[in-house]
Structures are given as C-alpha cells and as structure tokens.
Amino acid sequence: MKIPLSWLRDYIDITLPPAQLIERLTLAGLEVASTRVLGLPIPEGVRVKAEERGPVWDRDKIFVAQILSTEKHPNADKLKLPTVTWGEGTQKLLVTGAPNINVGDKGQKVVLALSGSVLFDGHAAERKLSELKPTTIRGLPSDAMVCSLLELGVSENKEDHTGIILLEDDAPVGMPLADFMGDTVIEVDVLPNTARCLAMIGVAREVAAITGQKLKPLAAGMQTTDEAIAGQVNVQIEDPTLSARYAAALIKNIKLGPAPGWMQRRLLYAGMRPISNIVDITNFVMLEWGQPLHAFDYDILVQRAGGKTPTIIVRPARDGEILVTLDKQERKLSPEHLVIADTKGPIALAGVMGGLETEVTEKTKNILLESASFNFVSIRRTFRHFDLPSEASARFSRGIHPETVKPAVERAADLMRQYAGGSVCKGLVDCYPAPRPPQVVDFKIAEMDRLLGFKIEPAEAIRILQALEYDVAPPPANAGGSPYKVTVPTHRLDVQEGTADLVEDIVRIYGYDRVPTTLLSEPLPKQQANEPIVFEEKVRDILVDCGLQEVVCYALTMPEKETLLLKPQGEYANPGDVPYVTLKNPISSERVVMRQSVLASVLEIAESNLRNTDDVRLFEIGFAYVPLAGRASDGPQLPDEPRRLAIVMTGNRGQEFWEGGGAKEKQLLDFFELKGVIEALTQDLHLKDTTYQPSKAAHLHPGKSATLRAGDRRIGDFGVLHPKVAQAYNLGERTILVAEFDVEALQAATPVRFSYTPVPRFPAALRDIAVVVDEAIPAEQIESEIRIAGGELLGDVKLFDLYRGNQIPAGTKSLAYALSYQAGDRTLADKEIDKAHRKIEDRLKNVLKAVIRGKE
Incomplete structure (x- = not known):
C-alpha cells in the first residue's frame, strides 16, 4: 500500500518528521518497505533506494505556469509555440511537440522548467537525469520546456511522455512546483492481520493511535435530489453467507471526462493510473476507505430488464453460464463462482471484474453504483481460478466488514455529483439481511499482565484501546476483578482471539522498545527432545x-x-x-x-x-x-x-x-x-x-x-x-x-545406542578372490556367504571388479573382491589367513556352485 503523506494529512495532522513516522509505524507492526520522495530533498534519516530517487524540483526554476497563447511553428507541422507566464511580468516563448497542446490553446495550467533545471530525459532509453540547456529547435531558440510526468519523475511509463501534464484550473501560477506537487510516499507491507491498512483512513487511524493526534472529521453522506431511488432498482441476495450486504446508489446525468488534477495525482502517487472521472472516483474511494466499488451503466440494466425495473441478484453462478468480462475474455462459470446477475444472467464476477456489456462508456448517462461485502473465501477462489488479481480482489479476499459498505458508496456518489456533474437519487437500495452484532470482549487487567509478563498501567492500556477506536466500558463500581467490556470497532476484522488480540494491540502501540528486560523467576522446565x-x-x-x-x-x-x-x-x-x-x-x-x-x-x-x-x-x-x-x-x-x-x-x-x-x-x-x-x-x-x-x-x-x-x-x-x-x-x-x-x-x-570398536593395533592382511557364478545370483548374496565363512578374522569385503564376456561361460558373471583379514590381539600368521581363505572358497563352491578363478 503506497501512502502519499499529502493525502494522509487530509485525515490527520502529522507532526512527526518522515523518518520518525516511518520508525514508529514499523515498531507498531506496520512495516514500511520503501520510501519515495517526489520533487523534494530526501528528508533527514529517510532511506530511499537508488532506483527510486528522482529529480529535486528547483524552487527557482520549476513553476506552475499558464499558457497565454499557442501558435504554429513556422518550420515544423508537429511543433507548437506556446507563450507561457509564471507570474506577473514574466513571459516566455517555448517550442513543444506535445500532442495535447494545440494551436490556439490558451489558459491551460502547465509545469514550466527553466534552463538549468535537472529532470529525467524523456527521450533516453534508460532513466537518467540531465540538465536542461538552451537549444535551437527547427530554427527557433528554446531555453525552457513544459514538462511531462515522465520528465518530472512522477511516472516511469513511457506513455506519460507523449503529452505534458495539465494542471487543474485553480493551480496558483508562479508557485514553485515543489510546493504544489512535492510529496513523500511511503509503502507499507500489508500482512493478513493488518488488512485494515489497505485504506488511507485505516493508516490514519494507526498514526492517530501512535501520535495521540485526533482524526479529522471524515466526509460523510451525500447531497441528493428529491428523486428517490426506491422503485428504480431492486436488490436480492440469495445466500447471506456469500454476501453479507449489498448497497446501490443511482447517479443520473453524469458526464464522462477526466478527474480533477488533485485526484489524478493522488492516484498516481498511490500507484494507480488515472482513466476517467467515474473510474478514478471509484478507485479513489477504494484507496480511501478500503471498499472496492463498481459502476454499471444503469440504462443497459433497464434495457436487459425489458424496460422494467432491473433487479440485481447476488448469487452463485449456474453451471455452464458464460460471462464476457471487461478484458473481453469469455469466462465459463460454475457454482464455485459468485456473480452479480440480473434476471437475464451474470453481469459481473463479484469482487473481481465487471462484465463488458454493462460497463461505463462515453455514451453512459446514468450509473448504478455498487458497494458490497462478499465472502472472502469465495472471492479468493474466483480470482485465483481465472488468474485475475486486482486491487479490489486483494481487499475483498482479506475481508471487508459490512459496515464499510454504506459510507463508501455515499462518498463516491457525492464525488460523482461534484466532479461528473451527476444528480444523486435520494437514498440507497441497501440489502443487509443479517446485520452483524458488535463484538464485545471481556478484558481483564490481570490477564493482560499475565500474558505480557510485565505491568502496563491500566489507565495507559485503556487510553491505547480508546485511541484505536475501541469502545471501553468500565466494570461496575465495587466489582473487584470484573472485566472491562470492550467493543471492537467494525474495521478490525483481525480481532478474533479476544483478550490476546487486545493485549497485542496495547503492547504494539505502547512500544515493544519499552518492554523491560526481565530475568526468569523460575528454572526452565526440562525440555523434551522432539525425536x-x-x-x-x-x-x-x-x-x-x-x-x-x-x-x-x-x-x-x-x-x-x-x-x-x-x-x-x-x-x-x-x-x-x-x-x-x-x-x-x-x-x-x-x-x-x-x-x-x-x-x-x-x-x-x-x-x-x-x-x-x-x-x-x-x-x-x-x-x-x-x-x-x-x-x-x-x-x-x-x-x-x-x-x-x-x-x-x-x-x-x-x-x-x-x-x-x-x-x-x-x-x-x-x-x-x-x-x-x-x-x-x-x-x-x-x-x-x-x-x-x-x-x-x-x-x-x-x-x-x-x-x-x-x-x-x-x-x-x-x-x-x-x-x-x-x-x-x-x-x-x-x-x-x-x-x-x-x-x-x-x-x-536406527538403534538408539550402539557400540564402538577400538582402532586395531595390529596390521591387516589383504587377499583377493575372484568367483564365477550364475548371472541370477546377486552380489549381496555372495558377500553374505563370504562373511559367514570368514568368521571373526574377516574385516572389510569390497567388490572391485565385475566382468561379463567371452572368457567365461554364457549366463555367468565374474566378481572380484578384496578381503581384509585382521585380529584384535595379534598379527595373523600366513597359515591362519590361508585357512580362513580356503573356508571361504569352499563355502562359495558348495553353496553357490561358484568357480574360483585361477583354481579351475
């Protein structure tokens, strides 16, 4: 999850320097994986990977500027000559080939870089910084440029060099770009137990608990018209275990276009590409609240319903149903896949991808906006089956509480009113068959002390819980030892183990670095080996x-x-x-x-x-x-x-x-x-x-x-x-x-105990023996007979040669062994060795019908 600090400041005042904030977040269990600084000097104590370092936007050379006029280049059809100003008394004629600037344009807000600015070279094959120098382009001098996202280091996509960045109309002309767009972006690794931090508001809650700051009031509700949504769409949920809640808002008369510049930048800094105002708003709210949304073309839904009121049905797919998704791929469905359907058939893979037929296009006028809570196992199964991972499925597959559904859809609907010109119908169609009761935990201070092994003052523990938005009700007066009644906030789906989870929250905010070093008060119990x-x-x-x-x-x-x-x-x-x-x-x-x-x-x-x-x-x-x-x-x-x-x-x-x-x-x-x-x-x-x-x-x-x-x-x-x-x-x-x-x-x-034999004090005598035996007799059997006959004097038996060929009868093989004779109390005499060797030869002849080579 990439977190632009400028965005985070919308929800909480950040008083800590970036380096301290990063350290405190990591100590609180939210590990910061990397940091990216855009246009600003790297803050003291912050580590930035070399490949993620970009240009520092010089406050004396890179500004917000405005185009006064645009003329045609006299010597090149694809080049234009915009005249720009970056403040009173400033004016400069530039040469640009940007396709999103046309002859006759004026009034657009752009980014101006003067000679001496250090930026990325947009034309180089590799990302490298270069200094902007005066030059002549097709016969006309140019000592400044209007910049693209690629040159500024905001984007690494070559496509972002095809046009310059156009700022919003209220961008202040003459402001240094570093003050207008500069930012620090921290990226955190979101683990399964910190899925709440897949939302900017979730991260803001963590920062509030760490720093003691209060969250700013969150945008709530939506401004609507008198036209009610009731009667214009119906919603059904077949199985509440697969979808706990489904809410829909209706926004009419929208105008598809670009999202406002501030929203596009926040999406870019958070790692997402701006597309259009409708798509960008749904993505913005998803990153803000952690609640994915989806927009349907409402008129297409009415058309599919034969001109009647459309009914949205959340259900498992029927075996063999087909859905063409937004990527234009035909998906064959089964009952394992949860779908959004109408009376005619599936229109979206729930929580994964929408259907092509009902997508929002340039022709769309009216939108049905979906916000839902789905079974995370079902979503995970679907996106893995179709190999369709996405930001939305990443959040659904970790679980989303039904209480997040309503504020998210209202926030998105109101943004569409503001930035897409839509009219929001009054009310929501909110299907919530079985509202979840609040989770209440009996919390005992004594149990916290036992689990931690040291004491945290009860008042401090309660303060931390309240800072994390737990509702804490004290025990009745004169009820010694009674537990606190702690109500878990709805965004904390990871709290499953009651007191243990609360204690973990308390100690991570209290600070693992503050946990005292203590010696064991009792001897360690005897450890039993795991055999x-x-x-x-x-x-x-x-x-x-x-x-x-x-x-x-x-x-x-x-x-x-x-x-x-x-x-x-x-x-x-x-x-x-x-x-x-x-x-x-x-x-x-x-x-x-x-x-x-x-x-x-x-x-x-x-x-x-x-x-x-x-x-x-x-x-x-x-x-x-x-x-x-x-x-x-x-x-x-x-x-x-x-x-x-x-x-x-x-x-x-x-x-x-x-x-x-x-x-x-x-x-x-x-x-x-x-x-x-x-x-x-x-x-x-x-x-x-x-x-x-x-x-x-x-x-x-x-x-x-x-x-x-x-x-x-x-x-x-x-x-x-x-x-x-x-x-x-x-x-x-x-x-x-x-x-x-x-x-x-x-x-x-394998024996548990075994004996060792001392290293022999007396030398060994070596003898070889070669035998011809039937092909079917295994070497192991020959070695076994040798050892039986050799008795205690025989030590090592090693096979060193195997022969099959014309010099021995067909169907036989010759094996040669090196034998070692040795006694532990004396040096063996030749007579003893010869006697033992003959016994081996005799046994091989009698038992295996072997022929001793050299003694035929």
Whole structure:
C-alpha cells in the first residue's frame, strides 16, 4: 500500500518528521518497505533506494505556469509555440511537440522548467537525469520546456511522455512546483492481520493511535435530489453467507471526462493510473476507505430488464453460464463462482471484474453504483481460478466488514455529483439481511499482565484501546476483578482471539522498545527432545555431507503428473481415478491435490533445474498425504501423512569409477553412485542387517533398482528412473537416479545406542578372490556367504571388479573382491589367513556352485 503523506494529512495532522513516522509505524507492526520522495530533498534519516530517487524540483526554476497563447511553428507541422507566464511580468516563448497542446490553446495550467533545471530525459532509453540547456529547435531558440510526468519523475511509463501534464484550473501560477506537487510516499507491507491498512483512513487511524493526534472529521453522506431511488432498482441476495450486504446508489446525468488534477495525482502517487472521472472516483474511494466499488451503466440494466425495473441478484453462478468480462475474455462459470446477475444472467464476477456489456462508456448517462461485502473465501477462489488479481480482489479476499459498505458508496456518489456533474437519487437500495452484532470482549487487567509478563498501567492500556477506536466500558463500581467490556470497532476484522488480540494491540502501540528486560523467576522446565525432528536433522546432515542439496517443495501438485510416477504402466484409466486429497480452494489450477509422493515433487524441481545445469543432486524430507480406505462415511476423512525421504541425482560423477565402459560413460552418475549414498546413510545411522533386494517398483528401471530393507522392515526403493517416467517429466534421455524411503521405518530401524570398536593395533592382511557364478545370483548374496565363512578374522569385503564376456561361460558373471583379514590381539600368521581363505572358497563352491578363478 503506497501512502502519499499529502493525502494522509487530509485525515490527520502529522507532526512527526518522515523518518520518525516511518520508525514508529514499523515498531507498531506496520512495516514500511520503501520510501519515495517526489520533487523534494530526501528528508533527514529517510532511506530511499537508488532506483527510486528522482529529480529535486528547483524552487527557482520549476513553476506552475499558464499558457497565454499557442501558435504554429513556422518550420515544423508537429511543433507548437506556446507563450507561457509564471507570474506577473514574466513571459516566455517555448517550442513543444506535445500532442495535447494545440494551436490556439490558451489558459491551460502547465509545469514550466527553466534552463538549468535537472529532470529525467524523456527521450533516453534508460532513466537518467540531465540538465536542461538552451537549444535551437527547427530554427527557433528554446531555453525552457513544459514538462511531462515522465520528465518530472512522477511516472516511469513511457506513455506519460507523449503529452505534458495539465494542471487543474485553480493551480496558483508562479508557485514553485515543489510546493504544489512535492510529496513523500511511503509503502507499507500489508500482512493478513493488518488488512485494515489497505485504506488511507485505516493508516490514519494507526498514526492517530501512535501520535495521540485526533482524526479529522471524515466526509460523510451525500447531497441528493428529491428523486428517490426506491422503485428504480431492486436488490436480492440469495445466500447471506456469500454476501453479507449489498448497497446501490443511482447517479443520473453524469458526464464522462477526466478527474480533477488533485485526484489524478493522488492516484498516481498511490500507484494507480488515472482513466476517467467515474473510474478514478471509484478507485479513489477504494484507496480511501478500503471498499472496492463498481459502476454499471444503469440504462443497459433497464434495457436487459425489458424496460422494467432491473433487479440485481447476488448469487452463485449456474453451471455452464458464460460471462464476457471487461478484458473481453469469455469466462465459463460454475457454482464455485459468485456473480452479480440480473434476471437475464451474470453481469459481473463479484469482487473481481465487471462484465463488458454493462460497463461505463462515453455514451453512459446514468450509473448504478455498487458497494458490497462478499465472502472472502469465495472471492479468493474466483480470482485465483481465472488468474485475475486486482486491487479490489486483494481487499475483498482479506475481508471487508459490512459496515464499510454504506459510507463508501455515499462518498463516491457525492464525488460523482461534484466532479461528473451527476444528480444523486435520494437514498440507497441497501440489502443487509443479517446485520452483524458488535463484538464485545471481556478484558481483564490481570490477564493482560499475565500474558505480557510485565505491568502496563491500566489507565495507559485503556487510553491505547480508546485511541484505536475501541469502545471501553468500565466494570461496575465495587466489582473487584470484573472485566472491562470492550467493543471492537467494525474495521478490525483481525480481532478474533479476544483478550490476546487486545493485549497485542496495547503492547504494539505502547512500544515493544519499552518492554523491560526481565530475568526468569523460575528454572526452565526440562525440555523434551522432539525425536522425529532430531532424526530428520541427522539425515539431512548425512546427505549434505554426501554432496546433496535440500529442497522444500509444494505439498500441492497436479494429478496428471504424479500419477505417471505412481502408476506409470497406465493402471489408472485417467488421473481422476486416483484417490487424492483434493483442495476445495486451490491456490492455482496447477496445484489442486495434496501429493502422495515426495519424489514426484522433487522430480518437478529437478526438471526445472536441468534447464540450466547438467548436474542435480537434490533431496527432500516431507509429508505425503494418502487417503485412507475403509473409513466410515460419517467419520473424519483425515488422510495418512507419512514422512518420506526423496532423492534425485543426475549428471557427472567427477571421478572415475570401477564400473562402466568408455571414458565418457565413466564420468556419469550411475546406480552404484546412488547406492553409495544409501550405504553412507545406513552406515552413519548404524543400521544393522541391511539387505538389498530386486525392486518391483513400476517407476524404476527393471534390473537397475533395489529395495532397501533393515531386518524385516522395508525402508524403500531406489534405482534408475524408468525411461518412460523420465520422458513424462521432460527429463530427456539422461540417467536419473531416484530414491524414496519411509522416514518412520528408517527411524525405527536406527538403534538408539550402539557400540564402538577400538582402532586395531595390529596390521591387516589383504587377499583377493575372484568367483564365477550364475548371472541370477546377486552380489549381496555372495558377500553374505563370504562373511559367514570368514568368521571373526574377516574385516572389510569390497567388490572391485565385475566382468561379463567371452572368457567365461554364457549366463555367468565374474566378481572380484578384496578381503581384509585382521585380529584384535595379534598379527595373523600366513597359515591362519590361508585357512580362513580356503573356508571361504569352499563355502562359495558348495553353496553357490561358484568357480574360483585361477583354481579351475
């Protein structure tokens, strides 16, 4: 929300310097994100970003001026020669090509910059300041210029350089422009709990509470004619839960044209472009009160009603209804969308965008002005579905109290009377089926002290509440401990938690910087570790040490993509057949269900990253959301939320490895690189009895995947992603290594306590063994038999070579292992080593029918 201080002063006298005001607002919970200074020197203590700094309008060189006459340039058809004055006894002939100045014009108020002024160069490709110097244009000298919004630094839009700025008729000729238009604009970040500050009046209320100043009287009511609105329009609300209040005013005989200059400047400074008096007035009141408005062409409504009294109906759209909105787009509607309709059909998307047929145009004479309070969830759903965010939907989607509806529409109607020449019909058509009762909170001083941990004087607390426009009724006399009855103002929709919200308001205005530093009066209670979180952090540390990067993905996804991973063989006929937890109010059309696979989310991130790099090593620990079958239909349908670990790796290895063919292939990550990461994880977690079995997961490559088990617990699957799945995720033909593990199972298999073995004092003896076995025998089984036969003397067992080829029988493979023999109390003799080695050879021959290479 951009807040011009000149506009804010309409509602409250600001006595603080800008720097102090910014600091006080931030300390009170209204964070100032940036500051922009227009035409003035930057106030002391105010920080302005370099890209937002503009020219300082020299009080001796830039003035409000008036055109005395305009003549044609003798040497150029598109140039004009206006003669201007900026005070008694001053007169200058200028050269300009502004299209909104014509030959014969006189009397217009303009901005004059004399030679030596520093302004933005309107013709430069980049925004840069330059000094205005005397020049000759088509044979005529020119040492001054009339200025555009772009040159003054008010606008950054190149379109605002096509014409000069024309000031209002009562602009004082000769006044330095800095005094007439100079301003400081602060921009605040409006969070959900400060939505009241999406209005100038809301910000003024905050400043009043902070500074102790009183708000100026607000403009109220509207001057009307004797012609009543009653009988000229009807309003119906089908469902008060979707629209609490709808009020309409009727303004007749309006004249469409530009808004007054002061209003246009305020809209510009607040970040909105002026369009016309009607549109600008609705935008002005929206920024002033925080209440969006919409204007309909009343005569079109009468025409749609067949010449009878039109009826405005606020209702959900009928399935399949069509509305062409102001952007000329055809919108197909459903009952999830709230619409403004008449008896013929929809005429506007409620709170989002009006319809094209009933828009206000140059031909419009009579206007029906809408002001309403809509269900914020419904508005949020509609504008997200159609991707139509706007200033209006931003306010409706945060909630607007019905009591704001009436003063806002009356204010706008009266402005249209003043600046559009309209006649306002007497009264409003105000449909308010269920007025909200005031919210009253029982407020106890003792409870405030308990929540804060320190004391604020009761009189000070009550003063702050009253400054924030709470109505405070003291407890009855002689009623010790009775609460104050505090009535919440209607603009404070964020007050939901009673006393806690009131205490928050009190302390933020009191000043967080005034909260005393206190020591704990009692010892800290014993802290119980959250074991799942501690375990997850340990897993994160291990994976980061392995060179992986953590990502945090959306828990929302699209069924079309995730089902390709869950069932790549097409078991489901279409994505709609997969049971999902579906959102009623999705944030976008691409994120409508809760994910069932964390791996699917990481694959989406990997696809995005692979557009810019060839190397990806990612992991995420997060929740999946799986609907539970068999629940009673009348019971809570809560999903199971298992924690999952997902890993995605692809790219270059960076060093040669034992397995692989040519040099290029050796540089690529493969199944064994991922298996190494898994082994590092299981070893650092001290898992016991880990085994690897062939995986049956459909999304993995057959023969290049495995299932990890720890004892009788299934931890998860890992391996090479199936090529069809990789293509479905737009990952190309590269090898994608993936894993998805059950974190609960992994944690359950991790021992809480484990023993350490001392570093051996005696040297180890190394022996190699190469065996030829049937192709179907997994390497894990061979290693297991080696360890069984090797007994206590056998230490490390490492596979260092794998061979398939013509030198061994077809259907077999050769595996070579490096064995380490070692004893903790002595150096092993050759006889002991030979004996242990023979036992291994014998067991491999007998159990696996292996052939020991070199001993055929």
